Amino acid sequence: MVKMADYIERSVTRLDEVAARGLELVEPLVERFTLSGCDALRIVASGSSKNAADIARPLLQRSLGREVQVVTPEAFIDFEHAQPANAFNVAVSQSGYSTNTIAALDFMAEHDLPCAALTANWAAPISEHAVCVFDYGVGVESVDFVTMGVHVLVSYLMLFGIEAGERMGALDAAEADRLRECLHVAGKACASGISAARALFENQKLALSTQAPAIFVGNGALRGVAQEAALKFSETTKVPAMWFEGEEFIHGPEMQIKPGYLVVIIDDAGGSERLAGIARGIHSVTDTCYLITAHPEGLAHEVAIEASASEVYPFAALAFIQYLAAQIADALKSWDVHPYLDAVDDAFASKAPGYDESVHELERRAATVYGDSAGA
Incomplete structure (x- = not known):
């Protein structure tokens, strides 16, 4: 069985792989953002995806020369959607099953807000709630305690900022090249x-x-x-x-x-x-x-x-x-929650129906991609 530590170790080479095909990954979002006419970027995410966005935010804001917000789906729906008024919204859910992120996408659709979604799972329900859904290059990660996905999302968002910033004239070519080279040693x-x-x-x-x-x-x-x-x-x-x-x-x-x-x-x-x-x-x-x-x-x-x-x-x-x-x-051996909490877990489920089945499929694919020995 592939474990959390295996995915952290896998992050080293995965970051190298993502850097090698970076432009291919970020180009769809770069094009949509640069053509939107928006003068701010708002990333809507929760949990590890939000934390990844907060890590990337300083470089994003510097590269884009625009305001960059990172907000939770709840805050976005309640009030954070109002200002800045002309913001491009990017909703992130690695699993594609996060119900709060899906609710934020529905809000964007209802209010005709410019947006896109990022995920590692095209087959998840998130694809039914967004006009544009892009894969940010995680590959297979079957453990709930995501790690490789955090690294890859940080790298993706940073490269998106570099490419979009250079295209819009906020970042000069020399600095853009330097930053790209930096991402090539993120794995190290x-x-x-x-x-x-x-x-x-x-x-x-x-x-x-x-x-x-x-x-x-x-x-x-x-x-x-x-x-x-x-x-x-x-x-x-x-x-x-x-x-x-x-x-x-x-x-x-x-x-x-x-x-x-x-x-x-x-x-x-x-x-x-x-x-x-x-x-x-x-x-x-x-x-x-x-x-x-x-x-x-x-x-x-x-x-x-x-x-x-x-x-x-x-x-x-x-x-x-x-x-x-x-x-x-x-x-x-602290991976499992207390049995009393486990007994009421369904009362506050945060994933859309089908999530457990999707995890089992990811575990099957992980065993095929990485081999059972990876978790030994």
Whole structure:
């Protein structure tokens, strides 16, 4: 059986594959957006897809020279659809079965809003609710706790911004070429994060297995990584997990910290003295405080990751978080929810009918594509 860790490792080569055929993937959305006449972009997504969009957002906004929003389907329907008034809407659902994203697409259709949908599953119900549905290149990922799909969506959105920005004159050719080259080494950055997580867990397995509350901190694009970290740890290790920007963290949330808490502070790509100082202070309270950084100074609580450019640094940090969660969940066998919760799961189902069958089909395809040995 193919497991979460297998898909994280597969992300390394998948990012290379997506970069090689990037223009082919993004061209349909680039054309639709550039011809729309819209002067803003709004991405409507939830869960890991929203977190991926938040990671890509800084580069997207810089490349497009336009306002970029990332909102949940609920907020979009309630009020976020109003401003900016002339925005192009992109709804994202990797599974294609997310009922809240489908509801947002129905709202777009009812109000004649310019839009497109992104998915990894053309055969899913999302195709019945959108005029344009595009595949963003994930391929097969059968585990509910999506990881490879997060990496691929970040890469797709970044490349979309580069191509559309250059076409509209917001990004000059030299910078566009530099950014494209950056995406070609995203897989290498991802591999760095996996190696760092593997080494940390091997060295501190007992401390990381206490199932204490977890807090993740990051700024800018790394805020999206922190959001995804809190989600993944909640899903897989079943611990209360939170995320904050650096300054928000030390404006109250830090008051709960006590020995045993897991605190992961993701350094800025260029290095931040402020975040490094916060990490040093928190590490004096709990041994399981780590600073994830590309600029280590040799301190015990630092975890070094490598990235050749700031634009691909989030891929390294993201892979680190994903792989650490997968290792802890494997060690603790914490994948299943409490039986009482499992018994009422149908009461708040978030997927359209047919989702379970689609997962079984993905599992069958994964066994064919990757082989049973991939999950051994």
